[in-house]
């Protein structure tokens with residue numbers, strides 16, 4: 001079967017999954033016999049509630065499906081995605097009806113339709129990603145060293161402060177690749193809004209099936225990525241674009257990563273650029289951002305996420321770190337202060353100097369109505 005036919009088949013399974021989950025919710029409310037008024041709801045009203053508040057997008061369904069497949073058991077899956085075992089039981093029913101998979105006695109999902117499900121990008125551990133990169137590049141990963149050091153034998157890249165560039169640590173780059181792989185629903189276009197950390201290259205090493213598009217304002221950076229992609233036959237396209245410009249590159253994407261300037265305007269501009277490429281199937285965002293120049297404006301950023309229909313799914317606080325550089329005059333001032341306090345130059349140069357958090361946001365491709373129904377704090381509907 002072609003890839004298009006495979007995706008069509010996955011869509012059919014998605015519709016079946018929604019029907020099963022809708023029926024489960026109706027049956028649950030019927031059995032609950034609450035004294036809170038939910039007994040008066042007819043099936044259509046309950047189904048409407050399902051569609052408004054629980055219906056996953058196509059991409060979230062695929063992510064849950066692959067998370068279930070790669071979890072140690074269906075119970076582990078429920079814990080990983082922070083849901084209840086009723087949702088897990090819905091998947092079990094779905095597997096039985098579709099013959100896509102079955103469960104062993106420990107609750108591990110055994111895939112039956114391997115040809116179809118193997119197209120979902122595989123979840124990988126940091127250890128696995130690390131050893132693949134080491135093997136392909138013939139280097140040893142140094143967790144706290146700069147990510148650009150990994151590629152310096154292939155391509156010398158000059159970090160430029162005029163584009164607010166600053167390379168993250170190698171351990172952070174591996175973490176970001178892991179997060180992308182955990183969330184990717186399909187091996188369709190994944191967008192990088194800026195990529196001075198060369199994550200597109202590392203992602204392709206980890207999974208050559210993934211197709212990436214990198215947009216950046218820095219032509220020299222794009223040329224470097226293009227060269228590396230040609231040398232290793234990686235599926236990466238590059239396009240010069242200004243995230244704050246009017247001519248936004250538009251094409252369907254499954255998700256995007258951005259590591260914007262750590263300012264209110266920077267986060268808004270970069271995230272907005274990516275979100276414009278989402279459509280009715282949903283999508284996810286990996287956003288790396290530190291608090292340095294956002295501060296309490298983060299409240300306004302939360303509002304902005306809501307306006308863009310982005311729901312915070314995960315925050316890995318402090319998961320990103322930056323090795324020391326002397327790119328800006330302020331870096332030298334800070335170094336002098338540490339030296340004056342008696343800290344050795346060696347310690348200063350090998351320690352992280354900027355921390356940031358990695359956010360995973362889900363794009364909800366529907367308008368979510370205001371909830372007028374809830375009757376009591378114990379109404380689980």
Ligand SMILES: C[S@@+](CC[C@H](N)C(=O)[O-])C[C@H]1O[C@@H](n2cnc3c(N)ncnc32)[C@H](O)[C@@H]1O
Nearest residue numbers: 163164166194195196216217218242243260261
């Ligand atoms: C904004 S920098 C941030 C890097 C770093 N992690 C930090 O926090 O300082 C990330 C990427 O965005 C690119 N970039 C900067 N300004 C841009 C713009 N207006 N449009 C598109 N890309 C831009 C940079 O070239 C770089 O590759």
